[in-house]
Structures are given as C-alpha cells and as structure tokens.
Amino acid sequence: MGLRATVSWLIFASTAFPLVAAEVQFLVEGDPDAPIESNSGVVALEWVPANPDEAEGIEFELEKSETADFSEATVLYRGPDRSTILTGVRAGDYFYRVRTADGGRWSKPIRAEVEYIQRGRLFALLGIGLVVVGLTVAAIVGGHFKSSRESS
Amino acid sequence: MSLAVSMSPATGWTVVIVLGIIWVLLGIYWGRKAKGSEGFMLAGRNVGLSLGAATAMATWVTSNTMMVAPVLALEKGVWGMLAYASAAFGLMLFAPLAIRIKRLLPDGFTAGDFFRQRYGRAGWTLFILITLLYSITWLVTMAIAGGKLLEALGGIPYAQGMTLILTVCVLYTLFGGLFAVIGTDFIQSLIILIGVVVIGVMVIVRLDAGETYRHVAEHQPALLDVMMPVALLAFFNNMLFGFGEVFHNNVWWSRAFAMREKVAPRAFFLSGLLWFPIPIAAGFIALAAGPLGVNVTDASKVGPVVAEHVLGQAGMGAMAGILILVVLFCSIASSIDSLLAATSDLLVKDIYVGLFKGNLSGRVFRKVVAVAILSVALIAWILALSGWNVATVLYSAGGLVSSLIWPVIAGLFWKRCNRGLVLAGVVLGCSTGYYCFFMIEPYIGALSGGAVSMFFTILSRYVKPKPFPEPEPEPSLT
Amino acid sequence: MFSETFFSVMITVGLVWTALGAVTLIALLIRDWIRNELW
Numbered sequence: 001m002g003l004r005a006t007v008s009w010l011i012f013a014s015t016a017f018p019l020v021a022a023e024v025q026f027l028v029e030g031d032p033d034a035p036i037e038s039n040s041g042v043v044a045l046e047w048v049p050a051n052p053d054e055a056e057g058i059e060f061e062l063e064k065s066e067t068a069d070f071s072e073a074t075v076l077y078r079g080p081d082r083s084t085i086l087t088g089v090r091a092g093d094y095f096y097r098v099r100t101a102d103g104g105r106w107s108k109p110i111r112a113e114v115e116y117i118q119r120g121r122l123f124a125l126l127g128i129g130l131v132v133v134g135l136t137v138a139a140i141v142g143g144h145f146k147s148s149r150e151s152s
Numbered sequence: 153m154s155l156a157v158s159m160s161p162a163t164g165w166t167v168v169i170v171l172g173i174i175w176v177l178l179g180i181y182w183g184r185k186a187k188g189s190e191g192f193m194l195a196g197r198n199v200g201l202s203l204g205a206a207t208a209m210a211t212w213v214t215s216n217t218m219m220v221a222p223v224l225a226l227e228k229g230v231w232g233m234l235a236y237a238s239a240a241f242g243l244m245l246f247a248p249l250a251i252r253i254k255r256l257l258p259d260g261f262t263a264g265d266f267f268r269q270r271y272g273r274a275g276w277t278l279f280i281l282i283t284l285l286y287s288i289t290w291l292v293t294m295a296i297a298g299g300k301l302l303e304a305l306g307g308i309p310y311a312q313g314m315t316l317i318l319t320v321c322v323l324y325t326l327f328g329g330l331f332a333v334i335g336t337d338f339i340q341s342l343i344i345l346i347g348v349v350v351i352g353v354m355v356i357v358r359l360d361a362g363e364t365y366r367h368v369a370e371h372q373p374a375l376l377d378v379m380m381p382v383a384l385l386a387f388f389n390n391m392l393f394g395f396g397e398v399f400h401n402n403v404w405w406s407r408a409f410a411m412r413e414k415v416a417p418r419a420f421f422l423s424g425l426l427w428f429p430i431p432i433a434a435g436f437i438a439l440a441a442g443p444l445g446v447n448v449t450d451a452s453k454v455g456p457v458v459a460e461h462v463l464g465q466a467g468m469g470a471m472a473g474i475l476i477l478v479v480l481f482c483s484i485a486s487s488i489d490s491l492l493a494a495t496s497d498l499l500v501k502d503i504y505v506g507l508f509k510g511n512l513s514g515r516v517f518r519k520v521v522a523v524a525i526l527s528v529a530l531i532a533w534i535l536a537l538s539g540w541n542v543a544t545v546l547y548s549a550g551g552l553v554s555s556l557i558w559p560v561i562a563g564l565f566w567k568r569c570n571r572g573l574v575l576a577g578v579v580l581g582c583s584t585g586y587y588c589f590f591m592i593e594p595y596i597g598a599l600s601g602g603a604v605s606m607f608f609t610i611l612s613r614y615v616k617p618k619p620f621p622e623p624e625p626e627p628s629l630t
Numbered sequence: 631m632f633s634e635t636f637f638s639v640m641i642t643v644g645l646v647w648t649a650l651g652a653v654t655l656i657a658l659l660i661r662d663w664i665r666n667e668l669w
Contacts, residue, residue, distance in 0.1 A: 040382045041374045042227050042451075076371075083449045087227045088372025116381040117593075125596060129388025132603045135610075136395060136557060137245065143565025144248035151255070185669075200667040202658035209651075230632050230640070334669070338659070345652040352645045361638040369631070376631045426651040432644030 164306020179324030204419030225435030229375025231383030239394030347479030396553030551585010551601025577608025
C-alpha cells in the first residue's frame with residue numbers, strides 16, 4: 001500500500017504542480033552565490049535544464065537586466081543552445097536569468113561584475129609599450145639609413 | 153550555435169586528398185629544379201618579387217590569422233582587429249633587416265649562422281633553444297588546428313585528419329624543398345586572399361557595415377570604445393610578439409637568404425602590406441555574429457561558424473563547408489610547410505653540421521634532410537596526438553621571442569656591444585615575460601620580455617662594448 | 631566610441647585592400663614570368 005500511495009501521489013503532484021522547481025539553472029563553477037567577475041568585458045554563461053532527459057528540442061530564453069528585479073530586461077537569446085559568450089560588455093553590474101522559451105519559470109538570476117584594469121595602471125603599461133615599440137622602430141630605421149649611407 | 157558538420161567525411165577526405173595530390177605533384181615538379189643543398193634549402197637563392205612576397209605573406213597567414221583574428225574582434229572589437237593587423241609591421245620592418253642580412257651573410261643558410269657569428273656559442277645555444285621550442289609548438293598548434301578543422305567541418309576523427317594534413321605537407325616539402333614550399337605558398341596565398349574577400353563580401357551583402365555597427369553599438373558597446381583597456385594592451389603586445397616571431401625565426405631568415413638581394417627587402421615590405429587587411433576582413437566576419445543572430449557558444453570557432461552561417465543562408469549548402477575548408481587548409485598548409493623546411497634546416501645546418509661536424513656531401517645531403525624533416529614532423533605528430541595544451545605554450549612564449557628583437561637589431565646594425573650583457577638581457581627578458589604572462593596579465597608577456605631585453609641591449613652599447621668579430625665566409629655545404 | 635563612418639570605412643577598405651592584394655600578386659607573377667625572374 002505504501003509504495004502505491006507514494007507513486008500515485010507523485011503522479012498527482014507532477015500533474016498538479018508542474019512548476020515546483022525552476023526547470024533551468026545556470027552552471028556555475030565554485031560558489032553558486034558568487035558573481036561572475038570579468039576584467040575583459042567577456043561573460044560566458046552556461047545553463048542546464050533540470051531534467052536533461054526531457055530536454056531534447058527545448059528552446060531557452062535568456063534575459064539581461066541592470067537591476068536585480070529585472071524591471072527593465074532585454075532578451076539576449078532565444079533558441080536551443082545551452083551556453084553563450086557575451087562580449088563587449090561595459091564596466092558595471094549585470095543580472096542574467098534563463099527559462100524555457102515556452103514560458104517556464106525563471107532560473108535563479110546570476111550576477112556579473114565587469115571591471116576593467118585601472119586607468120593609471122593601463123596608461124603606465126601603454127606608455128611602456130609605446131616607448132619599446134617606438135625605440136625598436138627608431139633603432140631599425142636609424143640603423144638602416146646609417147648602414148646604407150656607410151655602404152654607398 | 154556550434155559548427156555544423158556540413159559535409160560528409162567522404163567529401164572532407166576528398167577535398168584534402170585532391171588538394172594534397174596537387175601540392176605533392178607540384179612539389180615533385182618544382183623539386184626537380186633543386187640542385188644540391190642551396191637548391192633544396194634556399195630555392196637556388198634566386199627567388200623573385202612575386203613568389204617572395206607571396207611566400208612571406210602566406211607563411212604569416214596561419215590558422216591563427218583565420219581563427220584567432222575573429223576571436224580578437226569578437227572579444228576586443230575594433231582595437232582587437234587593429235591589434236592583430238599590427239603584426240604586419242613585423243614583416244615590413246624585416247625589410248631593412250633583410251638588406252643587412254644579405255650584406256653580412258651573403259652565403260648564410262640559417263638564422264643560427266648569424267647568432268653564432270655575432271654572439272658566439274652561448275648566444276647560438278640560447279637562440280637554438282628558444283627557436284626550437286617556439287617553432288615546434290607553432291607547428292604543433294597548426295597540426296592540431298588542422299585536425300580540429302577536419303573534425304568540425306567534415307566529421308573526420310581528429311587523429312586521422314591531423315595525420316592526413318601533416319602527411320600531405322611532409323610529402324611535398326620532402327620532394328621539393330623550398331621550391332615546393334614557395335611555389336605552393338603562392339597558390340595558397342591567392343586562395344586565402346580570394347576566400348577572405350568572397351566570405352567578407354557575402355557578409356556585407358547580407359548586412360552592411362553600418363547595420364553591424366549599430367547592432368554592436370547597442371549590444372556590445374565596449375567593442376567600439378576608443379578606450380577599451382584590454383584591447384589597447386593587446387595592441388602593443390601583439391606588435392612586439394610579431395616583431396619577435398619574424399625577426400628571430402628561421403622561417404623568415406631562410407626566405408631572406410632565398411631571395412635575390414634587391415628583391416628581399418621589397419618582398420618583405422610588400423608581404424606586410426598584403427597581410428595587413430586580412431585580420432580586419434576576417435575580424436569583421438566575427439562582429440557580424442550578433443547582428444546575424446548567430447549565438448556564439450565557442451569563441452575559438454566564431455570565424456568559421458559565422459562564415460558557414462552566411463554562406464549557408466546564401467544557398468551554398470555543402471559548398472560553404474568546402475570553401476571554408478579549402479581556405480583554412482591553405483592557411484594551415486602554407487605555415488606547416490615553411491616550418492617543416494626552416495626547422496629541419498636548423499637541425500641539418502646548425503645541429504648536424506655545426507654541432508656534430510656531420511658530412512653533407514653528395515647523396516648524403518638528401519638523406520640527412522629527409523631524416524630531419526621526418527623527425528620534426530614526427531615530434532609534432534606525437535605532441536599533437538598527446539592532447540597536451542600546446543596553445544598555452546605558444547602564447548606564453550611571447551617573452552621568449554620578443555627578447556630576441558634587440559639582439560637581432562644590434563647584431564645587424566651595430567659595430568660593437570657587450571655580448572655578455574645582451575645575452576643576460578635575453579635570459580632575464582624570457583624570465584620576465586613568463587612571470588608577467590602567468591602571474592600578472594597575459595597581455596603583457598611579450599611587452600615585458602621585450603622591454604627588459606631592450607634595456608640590457610642598449611646598456612651593452614655603453615658598458616665595456618667590444619667590436620663584433622668580422623664576418624667569416626660560410627663553409628660550403630657541398 | 632569609434633564612429634559609424636570610421637567603422638564602415640575600415641571594413642570597406644579592409645576588404646578592398648585584401649582584394650587588391652590578390653590582384654597585385656597575380657600582376658607581379660605575370661611580370662616576373664615575362665621577365666623570366668620567377669626564381
């Protein structure tokens with residue numbers, strides 16, 4: 001009797017409350033609550049359906065927002081892929097969420113922090129780059145003219 | 153969206169084998185011109201402008217240009233494209249170096265001859281270690297790229313595809329030496345240039361540059377920023393990486409030795425001009441991904457994926473995959489053949505003759521060269537099969553090659569220097585380059601290595617400098 | 631930000647330049663062939 005009751009309850013539950021858990025969630029390495037950090041403006045997102053066996057041919061919808069409540073959200077992707085690489089993201093905090101495209105429940109949002117290298121450090125490195133490249137070109141061009149003067 | 157297998161394995165095999173047979177037959181045909189070691193290793197030292205410029209350009213178009221330039225555009229935008237294109241300056245600046253190389257070493261065979269003459273046994277050893285590590289990893293990444301390409305486009309298992317591509321290149325290099333390499337490079341460079349233009353134009357037809365701009369400005373705005381920090385760093389780093397690669401590697405030195413004296417500088421300058429726009433055209437293809445609605449799931453394949461999407465939408469079907477395969481195969485083969493030839497030259501001339509005093513007279517020569525080419529290929533094949541992450545070894549070597557920029561300049565243009573200081577600068581530059589790459593920021597590896605070596609080389613001019621030894625005539629090989 | 635004009639010009643010039651490269655190579659090949667200066 002016990003087994004039968006459990007099975008029939010499960011059947012009931014799955015038909016009556018089909019959306020108990022989020023059907024899609026982001027795959028995160030390490031601490032699931034930590035934000036994704038990027039210093040290059042590249043944000044890679046990957047998601048999995050809760051039940052991979054039933055997921056053949058399912059389409060997903062990915063949204064982005066600059067606020068945690070997704071009051072103003074943009075759809076970034078709609079389709080069967082399970083990952084995406086976003087590039088050219090400006091410095092700031094962004095929130096992403098995903099669901100099945102047929103109107104499933106939204107996943108737990110994921111936060112990305114994009115922060116580029118500090119201006120001071122950047123300009124110092126650029127300065128070194130400019131000096132090294134400049135001197136290299138000057139040494140070659142100068143050497144070239146000097147040696148062609150000498151040989152003529 | 154991932155790269156769809158758009159053709160059957162049979163088509164993939166057919167394309168590569170047909171192209172391979174053409175290359176090998178041409179290799180055999182041109183190889184008949186190769187008389188003796190100068191003929192085989194240096195194509196008779198009489199290469200003209202058209203073939204010279206094309207071979208330098210085609211060698212510099214590696215699978216990286218076709219696969220990584222789009223990645224740079226996708227991740228770093230306008231500056232990313234320009235950063236990649238700046239590698240062309242390495243070729244252009246090699247032009248004045250080529251004039252000096254021909255003057256100083258009229259009978260030279262390899263870059264090793266220069267390092268031995270200018271920096272002695274210690275300098276030569278440093279050069280050989282750096283260049284062998286670099287050239288072999290470069291070769292392995294090409295072989296891996298070829299294998300992955302055939303797997304992605306034609307569904308051919310990786311090991312088989314990689315072996316096939318490597319075998320084709322070994323065969324024609326073996327039969328024809330530098331004649332075969334230069335001859336096939338010309339055809340390959342035409343196919344690459346035309347292929348890139350055709351694909352680029354088809355992208356433009358579907359959506360013009362303005363539409364791409366507006367979409368990117370809305371969804372990936374940082375790609376269009378003038379102040380895009382990572383991209384700006386990549387700019388100088390890439391340029392110095394390119395300088396280092398071109399200035400030190402025997403691939404370019406053997407070309408300089410192979411060309412006629414008047415031709416060499418003009419050919420290198422022209423090859424840089426020809427190469428410059430390719431990363432921009434190839435990069436544009438990647439920027440079109442967003443506007444075309446192509447979801448990028450694997451950045452490293454964005455170029456071929458978008459190209460296939462566009463060609464597929466234009467109704468080209470299986471032809472799309474074939475066109476992409478042919479263009480990429482040409483870009484890979486034109487670099488593999490050059491690396492095989494130039495690296496085996498180093499083994500023959502610098503190691504076998506120079507180090508072990510081996511004999512190269514008469515018939516022995518071809519046997520020794522064949523063994524050298526096959527050994528280089530075998531090492532590359534084993535490493536490419538091992539699945540070892542060779543790409544990181546290659547990219548992290550920026551500091552190694554950029555440390556050789558200034559020693560080459562000093563050795564070619566200066567009359568005196570303190571050799572110990574120069575070589576200390578190379579060692580410190582290599583260490584700094586590695587440290588910065590792994591511990592600070594990958595985009596300053598080449599920059600930091602080059603800066604350290606530059607400092608020491610300039611210092612060497614003022615601290616107890618000694619004149620370089622007078623150039624001695626090269627011993628004849630035959 | 632780079633302007634739309636700059637971007638369009640860069641892409642167009644890039645493609646035209648690449649195409650001109652192919653034409654230049656063919657022209658030079660013919661020239662070298664006529665002068666018997668290929669290699």
